[in-house]
Amino acid sequence: MEYTLTIIKPHAVRDNKAIxxxxxxxxAGFRIAAxxxxxxxxxxxxxxxxxxxxxxxxxxxxxxxxxxPIIVAILSKDHAVRDLRSLVGNTDPEKADPGTMxxxxxxxxxxxxxxxxxxxxxxxxxxxxxxxxxxxFSF
Ligand code: ATP
Ligand code: MG
Numbered sequence: 844m845e846y847t848l849t850i851i852k853p854h855a856v857r858d859n860k861a862i863x864x865x866x867x868x869x870x871a872g873f874r875i876a877a878x879x880x881x882x883x884x885x886x887x888x889x890x891x892x893x894x895x896x897x898x899x900x901x902x903x904x905x906x907x908x909x910x911x912p913i914i915v916a917i918l919s920k921d922h923a924v925r926d927l928r929s930l931v932g933n934t935d936p937e938k939a940d941p942g943t944m945x946x947x948x949x950x951x952x953x954x955x956x957x958x959x960x961x962x963x964x965x966x967x968x969x970x971x972x973x974x975x976x977x978x979x980f981s982f
Contacts, residue, residue: 844981846876847923848969850958853911856880860948861914864957867944868918871930877970877979878916885909891972900953907953915973919982924966927959 849868851861869875883891888908895901920926932943936955939946948956960966970979 844919845921845923845963845966846917846919846970847927847960847966848958848973849916849918849927849960850908851914851916852954852956852958853907853909853913854950854954855948855956856912856914860956864944864948865914865916867947868927868930871926873918873920873923873927874982876917876919876982877974878914879973879978880912880914881973882912883909891969903953917970917974917979924960924963928961931957931959 851864855861855864865875885905888905889896892901892904892908895904918927930944932939932945934945934955935952936945936949937952939949944957945955950956960969
């Protein structure tokens with residue numbers, strides 16, 4: 844069993860897409876091992892996306908990620924990291940394959956609806972960034 848982290852981004856929560864997105868994730872065979880709705884400060888959003896510090900889109904990314912509530916969840920499944928990345932699709936919804944979540948729910952490369960950890964080590968770090976041991980379960 845492997846764990847990965849997902850975030851339903853603020854614009855998708857605002858547009859009431861979260862339930863449809865979580866249904867699609869469940870139908871793809873993921874279990875929810877932790878979940879909550881929170882709002883990131885711009886400081887915490889900057890920490891989360893520290894790898895992108897200094898890139899031209901970074902300021903807008905931090906602004907968007909702290910613009911309203913997000914739903915953050917730990918998902919479990921065999922090959923959860925790889926399988927969620929493929930369910931989510933290309934960073935740019937215009938380039939994403941039909942049937943992928945960003946194709947269906949994304950508005951643009953900036954407002955691409957959902958985050959998925961991009962490696963097993965990264966997933967571990969991202970899960971502990973958001974959740975304490977008390978908040979997560981071994982589904
Ligand atoms: P994420 O980390 O959110 O799952 P990703 O791994 O597909 O997305 P990254 O390269 O890590 O893509 O970029 C992080 C986020 O920054 C993207 O999801 C997107 O919201 C935003 N982003 C990336 N590239 C651009 C860009 N060229 N213009 C605007 N926003 C961008
Ligand atoms: Mg990424």
